[in-house]
Amino acid sequence: MGQLGTYLLVLGLVLAGYGLVASAVGARTDRPALVESARRCAFGVAAVLVAANATMVVALLRNDFAVRYVAENSAIQTPVFYKALALWGADDGSLLLWNLILAGYIAAVALRFRRDRPSMFPYALSVLFTVQVFYLVLVNGPARPFGSLASPPADGRGPAPLLQNHPLMAVHPPFLYLGFIGFTVPFAFGVAALLAGDGIDQWVSIIRRWTLVVWCFLTVGLVLGALWSYSVLGWGGYWAWDPVENVALLPWLTSTAFLHSVMLQERRGMARLWNIALVIGAFALVTFGTFLTRGNVLSSVHSFTQTTVGPVYLIFLGLVLLAGFGLVAWRLPQLRTPASLDSAISREGAFVGNNVLLLAATAIILLGTTFPLVVQAVSNQQVTIGAPYFVSSVTPVFLLILLLAGTAPLLPWRATNRARALRRLRVPAGAAAVVMVATALAGVHKVATIAGFGLAALLFVTSAQEILSGLAIGRRGSRGRALRTFLRGRRRHAGLIVHMGLALLAVGVIASSSLAHATEVNLKAGQSTEFGGQLLRYQGLRTDQQPQRAVLTARVAVLSLAGRQVATLSPRMNLYPASTEPIGSPSINRGVFWDLYASVISLQNDGASATFRFYRNPGVNWLWFGGLVMALGGATAAWPARRRRSGRDQASAAERGRAPADAGAR
Amino acid sequence: MRARLTRRRALLLGSVVAVVAVIVGLLSTGLGRDPSVIASPLIGRAAPNFTLPQLTGGKLTLSKLRGQIVVINFWASWCAQCQDEQAALNQTWQKFQDSGVVVLGVDFEDTAGDARSYVNSAGVSYPVVEDAASRTALVYGLRGVPETFVVNQAGRIVDHVIGPISAGSVANQINSLLQKST
Secondary structure (H helix, E strand, O other): OHHHHHHHHHHHHHHHHHHHHHHHHHHHHOOHHHHHHHHHHHHHHHHHHHHHHHHHHHHHHOOOOOEHHHHHHOOOOOOHHHHHHHHHOOHHHHHHHHHHHHHHHHHHHHHHOOOOOOOOHHHHHHHHHHHHHHHHHHHHOOOOOOOEOOOOOOOOOOOOHHHHOOHHHHOHHHHHHHHHHHOHHHHHHHHHHHHHOOOOOHHHHHHHHHHHHHHHHHHHHHHHHHHHHHHHOOOOOOOOOOHHHHHHHHHHHHHHHHHHHHHHHHHHOOOHHHHHHHHHHHHHHHHHHHHHHHOOOOOOOOOOOOOOOHHHHHHHHHHHHHHHHHHHHHOHHHHOOOOOOOOOOOHHHHHHHHHHHHHHHHHHHHHHHHHHHHHHHHHOOOOOOOHHHHHHHHHHHHHHHHHHHHHHHHOOOOOOOHHHHHHHHHHHHHHHHHHHHHHHHOOOOOHHHHHHHHHHHHHHHHHHHHHHHHHHHHHHHHOOOHHHHHHHOHHHHHHHHHHHHHHHHHHHHHHHHHOOEEEEEEEEOOOEEEEOOEEEEEEEEEEEEEOOEEEEEEEEEEEEOOOOEEEEEOOEEEEOOOOOOOEEEOEEEOOOOEEEEEEEEEEEHHHOEEEEEEEEEEOHHHHHHHHHHHHHHHHHHHOOOOOOOOHHHHHHHHHHHHOOOOOOOO | OOOOOOHHHHHHHHHHHHHHHHHHHHHHOOOOOOOOOOOOOOOOOEOOOOEEEEOOOOEEEHHHHOOOEEEEEEEOOOOHHHHHHHHHHHHHHHHHHHHOEEEEEEEEOOOHHHHHHHHHHHOOOOOEEEEOOOHHHHHOOOOOOOEEEEEOOOOEEEEEEEOOOOHHHHHHHHHHHHHHHO
16 A cells, blocks of 8 residues: 555656646747646646545555554544544645645646636646645655555554544545645746736736635635634634644735735736735745644644654745745836726725735734744744734734725725715614614623624624615616526625625624633532523533543533523543543533533542533634635635626626626625 | 846845745744753653563562663554664663663553564563553653653653654763763
């Protein structure tokens, strides 16, 4: 198995190397046949990497401990499901998946441009193959997923306990990888436009939809990561401002900025330089995050330790920055744009504001994440930057983003028509005022919390109102059905749905971060405690011996103050061989408005008494739901449009082009 | 790329190169360190005593080895990195077993059968004990396997290595302890 995998990876590298050379030479010497062979080669690389990943999965399922990776990340007693997931449970295996996803994206590009090819396509293909060659070199030398063991052990170590504790491990990493690696495609086309020297405006319209898809994957990946953290780690929260979480958020912020500023370039020919810098920046941030996570620089829940690939990643990061921004410097004269803002209070002005705020958030988080590394480099002292820095500096920026998102869709392009915008602001502003007063009356005193709820209401109502009024206009004009009208203004409507999702997510974040309660109590079996208007009674401990672990389950009955049982919580402690520390699993009673969350901290006298931590977390489910709505909105915007042929549709498209306040963009 | 290299361009490109060099330079300083290494609080303290069953039968008590240098190596048959350091351990044992040095393997979270077959195939000839309930591992604050503690003749821990050892550095440590005692 190990041999087969090794050969497949060499074959993949050879094919990708050929693709790189053929597309680069084809682009420089203008030989379409070479480019075509490189394009076909993309499918070959993808097929080989499917085979390599399948080989590893088979080795894991068959307990082939002669493969070192299998011995280190799986065991005979590991359930089949988690055996398969061990493919991405550690660094070397996850690089196989990383390579596969990258090859998948390149194959998708090759398929999409099989006939109509923009002039920068050959260059884009060679950039894509360059990145693929880098990651294939990585698994052929510095990291060796199929490396063997001289004497195979009788049993393996098994996956890290935290990674075999929850089925979300099946979906969180793949979605995150789909998001991260997807940024290679916009980067490749951006760099290709710079290399080719033409199509400086064309590349953004090619790449907008790709970036939307990637953005959706990353959104889902981040939300699933937060959900995993909340459901598995047992500390009651979902975001710890851990460096590895931060570096995953950075490209999300940058690409969100790009998805807004791209409209400036498409509609007004503005922000050329800015857009290309954002796309290169997003890819550089992904590479930086990879270096930080896999380069053995950080100590974190996520960091893959014991690898020697750090310097290789760092060289690659240097090359990405040099090539990307060097090319920008080289092509600077072509990237200058003549158009300037007609008025600060206009849609264009709002997009600029949105970009400034998103980039400010990126800068704050990047600074906080890298500051400890810089201090250590300069003065050899250890400092940690914790949540308080991030929360206090990022909160105002995020509140301003809510304000801007809640008002910008009301502003027209170019000209300022304040009266009209103000008229459309009346209902949302009224809703925001009502929510703020209600929040204050309910006993909340934190200004940021009150403002946050108000701004979320403003954003939600503005977005809903704009969708509804768009549908109403459509009905008057064409007597069409609502769905059809919705689809006709799809880009704008989908964007507004994303904004509604953001409002829901914001409510979840604000509520859970500022209104949560927690308590830690020691209970004897049969004893109760009052928490958050309910009684929690410890009913005793149950022990289950499963093949791969021992599970100690504490049963906690949740009773109303009148004594009626309303729910049962069963937080657990899992004891895994090969791990000295027990791994806790929280138990959560999820609700629309709040969750009751229980963790076992310790057990005494074989469970005769136990120490629990209980949390009452409001609004957490709004966060997951809001994230889902955002991703669905993004997917709606990215869904390929049908080619319109009928005369009436063309006429209405032309009409939309003339009505800049309502059509087209969000 | 038909554009010419003007002075302005050269300056811009130069500044991009400089900024990237600074970023890469700063980040590269993080590479030399292993973030998992923390100074062990056990260093300088008396090695916690234990009595554990040997794989070959009989019991072994650490305190009875007082007066000798003891290299305590926590390992397991399922541990790939333990295979990496096996040659170094065997070499240390062969070189120093007649100079008052004991290499002692402590088998962690393993089955006796798997451990025995590993010991046979890997040519382990130094004593190996089983830490069945991981009590000793907990007392030593083990983070994982392999981990190695060097105990001097007075029974104090003088070194703690997380991850595979190298024969050279352990030999240096032993030689300096042997010199001090003479």
